[in-house]
Amino acid sequence: MSKQVTPGRIPVVQKLLTANEQVAADNRDYFAAHNVTVINIMASPGAGKTTLLLATIDALPERRIGVIEGDVASQIDAEKIAETGTPVVQINTGGACHLDASMIRGALPALPLDDLEVVFVENVGNLICPVSFDLGQSYNVGLISLPEGDDKPYKYPGIFEAVDLVIVTKADLRPYLDFDLDRFTELVHGLNPDAPVLCLSAKTGEGLRDWLHWLEERLG
Amino acid sequence: MHELPVTEDILRIVAAHAQQAGATRVTRINLVIGELTSFIDDSIQFYFEMLSPGTPAEGATLHFTRIKTRFRCRRCAQEFEPEGRNWTCPACGALGGDVIAGKEFYVESIEVT
Numbered sequence: 357m358s359k360q361v362t363p364g365r366i367p368v369v370q371k372l373l374t375a376n377e378q379v380a381a382d383n384r385d386y387f388a389a390h391n392v393t394v395i396n397i398m399a400s401p402g403a404g405k406t407t408l409l410l411a412t413i414d415a416l417p418e419r420r421i422g423v424i425e426g427d428v429a430s431q432i433d434a435e436k437i438a439e440t441g442t443p444v445v446q447i448n449t450g451g452a453c454h455l456d457a458s459m460i461r462g463a464l465p466a467l468p469l470d471d472l473e474v475v476f477v478e479n480v481g482n483l484i485c486p487v488s489f490d491l492g493q494s495y496n497v498g499l500i501s502l503p504e505g506d507d508k509p510y511k512y513p514g515i516f517e518a519v520d521l522v523i524v525t526k527a528d529l530r531p532y533l534d535f536d537l538d539r540f541t542e543l544v545h546g547l548n549p550d551a552p553v554l555c556l557s558a559k560t561g562e563g564l565r566d567w568l569h570w571l572e573e574r575l576g
Numbered sequence: 577m578h579e580l581p582v583t584e585d586i587l588r589i590v591a592a593h594a595q596q597a598g599a600t601r602v603t604r605i606n607l608v609i610g611e612l613t614s615f616i617d618d619s620i621q622f623y624f625e626m627l628s629p630g631t632p633a634e635g636a637t638l639h640f641t642r643i644k645t646r647f648r649c650r651r652c653a654q655e656f657e658p659e660g661r662n663w664t665c666p667a668c669g670a671l672g673g674d675v676i677a678g679k680e681f682y683v684e685s686i687e688v689t
């Protein structure tokens with residue numbers, strides 16, 4: 357005998373993606389237990405994520421850095437990082453437009469976490485999707501390159517609201533472009549008054565010091 | 577693409593609640609999605625049609641309520657909806673505000689028989 361069911365509406369009010377959030381919380385505990393600061397870097401394809409990581413590794417030889425590279429396909433970015441002697445693991449998402457917490461968990465055994473103090477995660481190039489997937493990171497950093505234009509906060513508010521720091525990259529191209537840095541900063545702060553906005557060039561080194569300073573403050 | 581795990585999550589939640597109520601068939605699933613999240617109705621619908629057969633949610637209608645982004649002005653506490661390039665508080669002219677709506681993403685209710 358099956359129990360009588362009254363047809364009707366059942367309130368649920370249950371958040372989606374809690375499975376990812378649970379794994380992210382586990383990752384966060386795991387990183388904390390290893391004393392590792394994790395920095396999730398989000399940006400469009402080609403914004404300069406890998407180039408900034410290479411410049412950072414070069415500038416901080418005494419820091420024990422590891423890298424997780426997320427790409428839809430290929431090992432190209434991981435190979436560039438590996439050439440510096442930095443421990444790196446490549447995740448290929450096989451089509452997915454973002455990294456998620458279980459991909460990070462799967463990559464961890466490939467990193468010598470006991471020997472590291474900071475892990476940079478280069479998320480898949482995309483301004484929208486990565487924002488919805490917590491990885492267990494300590495900080496979110498959003499990069500935007502000058503050629504992308506200063507109106508991006510209007511179009512992609514989610515990422516600018518979610519980050520702890522905004523880096524405008526390719527500062528050396530400023531003479532050729534009409535990117536209004538003051539206007540951009542005003543928009544970012546309209547959404548997120550706590551996120552500093554830095555402008556730097558990983559090519560010339562201009563402004564790199566401010567980023568390294570932000571980073572060193574968080575690594576202690 | 578990320579609507580696949582999301583749809584699996586929806587089916588899991590719906591099946592659990594239907595079972596708890598002793599219902600065998602779900603006729604409607606009411607979802608609430610904020611404009612700031614990156615989830616697309618059509619894509620959830622697509623995966624739903626692929627994954628729901630054989631579950632209590634087979635044949636159910638998916639209903640999406642979209643929540644617009646809302647700011648609360650940090651200067652005067654006025655609440656308002658930003659529109660495109662207009663992020664200015666209508667009361668005091670300040671730019672932007674704290675996001676108080678637009679990030680929702682949940683199963684609100686289901687209807688069962």
Ligand SMILES: Nc1nc2c(ncn2[C@@H]2O[C@H](COP(=O)(O)OP(=O)(O)OP(=O)(O)O)[C@@H](O)[C@H]2O)c(=O)[nH]1
Pocket residue numbers: 399400401402403404405406407408433480481525526527528529556557558559560
């Ligand atoms: N002029 C200039 N070019 C830069 C700078 N940083 C990166 N680039 C160039 O921009 C292109 C993309 O840089 P990447 O570092 O590969 O960008 P990415 O964000 O890692 O790209 P994906 O991983 O493919 O999404 C390369 O040709 C870089 O040389 C910069 O500061 N100035």
Ligand SMILES: [Mg+2]
Pocket residue numbers: 405406407433478
């Ligand atoms: Mg790269």
Ligand SMILES: [Zn+2]
Pocket residue numbers: 649650651652653654665666667668669670
């Ligand atoms: Zn106001």
